[in-house]
Amino acid sequence: MTPATIKVACSNCNLRELCMPVGMDADDLQRLDVLVANRRKVLRGDRLFHAGDTFTSLYAIRTGFFKTSVASEDGREQVTGFQMAGEILGLDGIVHDRHDCDAIALEDAEVCVMPFVQVESLSREFPVLQRHVHKIMSREIVRENGVMLLLGNMRAEERLAAFLLNLTQRLSVRGFSRSQLVLRMTREEIGSYLGLKLETVSRTFSRFSEAGIIEVKQRQVKILQPDMLNQIFNGAASCG
């Protein structure tokens, strides 16, 4: 069942500035190494976990890109987020001891498996880690507040602008360009996240493109006028 596993350590991970070990000093970091039981590879299109699965672990993304989604009774899907290296998956599972959403790899990925009992036990020992875990959960709550604002109040152009700005911001923290990105998800997945249909996403991309704000070639996006995106996002202007 479980794919090949590799023993690994946070202490020499190049994501330690972004991921779980934030704020811990070298000595603490050694102790943190027991946090990660093993790593797991997830191929593109495969599920890391599925709504209903028993919850045992949180997952820190080492490489790759994920989406999470929930589904209604009658099968409508809502993408609830896109996650990249250093971000944590699985927080939804804590409350009911089973996962509440699906997590699917949008490209081949590798995650660190952190048994939640270990997370809790180390949290009791290291206040810095405890605080960090709390912040990760709080950050997710705040992020979702922002998505609710977007879904409840914004128009298609504003939503897509917000989406692009958010992606480039997170990518730039990870050392990627602010002005160029490759979308890992389809128009339909973007639409699901933003509460739009794929045709609307496509049309809005085209409109941004005609206005000279971005350049789109399939999933390659070049941001030509980030300021315009900001203006659109803040409701100050449109490109139509």
Add this chain to the structure above:
Amino acid sequence: MTPATIKVACSNCNLRELCMPVGMDADDLQRLDVLVANRRKVLRGDRLFHAGDTFTSLYAIRTGFFKTSVASEDGREQVTGFQMAGEILGLDGIVHDRHDCDAIALEDAEVCVMPFVQVESLSREFPVLQRHVHKIMSREIVRENGVMLLLGNMRAEERLAAFLLNLTQRLSVRGFSRSQLVLRMTREEIGSYLGLKLETVSRTFSRFSEAGIIEVKQRQVKILQPDMLNQIFNGAASCG
């Protein structure tokens, strides 16, 4: 600045089955009493906290009813939740040490003030409390996932049905009727939460009423056919 404060204890609080002390035995409960520094009264219309305020404490609602909301740059407001007795406010503040949303009392209320350093210190001591804090945050994440599904995929009738079912469910846990409730919020606040305009909320109430599913008299709502609400919520039917 701070209103009159009263020393209080979880150990003899009648909300202990719903609130912070869930799962703790009598001995632990005594120790938990230091969790609550004091109580604070909040009058209807007043703010418990405001976006930007320094975060110091979580708040457990003892009595009353709150809304939380975020605002966009250009002033559009999104209600992100309605909270009632036993529920926890302030989780949004942890990540940046300042609050990210406003919390406003929709009726005269009283909250227990729990300094977050106390919460964390006691969490390290009591694994049961630690787990409970994690569950509260995870529950909020899961709730917001559900709201995203609602805002991204559902039509007005489905949204309002989901809203009514959610409210009655939570009220019934607190010993209130499943078939009758008094809305503490305006049509506009409901609309903001559900991503609708107040007129649409009003019209949808009227349609439910004409269909004999509910009876509405201003803020008094009687649920005549809860099954119909369930069907509408699940996308299986409409009343038009």
Add this chain to the structure above:
DNA sequence: CGTTCTATTGACGGAGCTCAAGGTCTGTGG
């Protein structure tokens, strides 16, 4: 090289928004 998945674009329609006009309830002060 054909099959399938994905993206673009157009034409049309509808759910919900906007604007507007009354109606109802609550509280306050005469």
Add this chain to the structure above:
DNA sequence: CCACAGACCTTGAGCTCCGTCAATAGAACG
């Protein structure tokens, strides 16, 4: 007790943004 103001709610008419349906084309993959 009544009059009045202000907040809240209801309902109608018209409009608009986005969804739906459809056709085409381009990319990816075996």
